[in-house]
Amino acid sequence: MRKVVFGTGLLIALAAIFAFAQPATQVKTASEAKINWLTWEEAMEAMEKNPKKMFVDVYTDWCGWCKRMDASTFTDGDVIEFMNANFYAVKFNAESTPDQQYKGNTLSYREGTGRRGVHELAVVLLNRRLGYPSFVYLDEQQNSLKISPGYKTPDVLLAELKAMAAVN
Known part of the structure; x- marks a missing residue:
């Protein structure tokens, strides 16, 4: 009966590969x-201490394209990195009820406006053109x-963010 034996050369080669392999570049998930x-309140407080441009995502809970942005575009690593470095990012539900200062x-919040009522802040930020999702850039x-309506893929949003x- 013959024994199958792996050559020591193969084992040494595999050990060397694992020992000297460089770690892969870590990808952010x-x-x-x-x-x-x-x-909105946190952004206003931050603006007082350290003024910075703002990106406001005006959305509603029932908006399918808003949910798609959350699941795809806003999870893109390049979008995340650029957004966090250059903007205060705010999520604002256009149908929220607490009073806001601006x-x-x-x-x-005003009942009887739009599908289910609308917050006056959304009306002001979107210049009365209610549509979701919409993004507002503030200096x-x-x-x-700028007011930027509609769904955006990661590459389109990233180009817009950079612009x-x-x-100034």
Whole structure:
């Protein structure tokens, strides 16, 4: 009876490969890296301490394209990295009910407007053009730079983020 024996050369070669192999570049997955989403109130407090451009995601709970953005575009590693480095990112539900402060005004939820009512902050930020998802870019003084409606793929959103970050 013959025994099958692996050559010691093969075992040494495999050991060397594992011993000297360089670790692969670590890829950020959606579970590891996330956009640092703030509430409107948190962003306003942060702006007082350290003014920075804002990215406001105006959404609703029933919006399918909003959910798709959350599941795909907002989990893209490049989008996450650029967003966190250059903007205060805010998620704002256009149908939320708590009062919000904006530029010295108290804005409230209004029933009977839109499908289920709408918050005045969403109306102001979107310049009365309600559609979801919509994204609003604000400068360091909270002035509107751009309103960008509609679903965006990661590459389209990243290009837009880069262009808005460069605006003075």
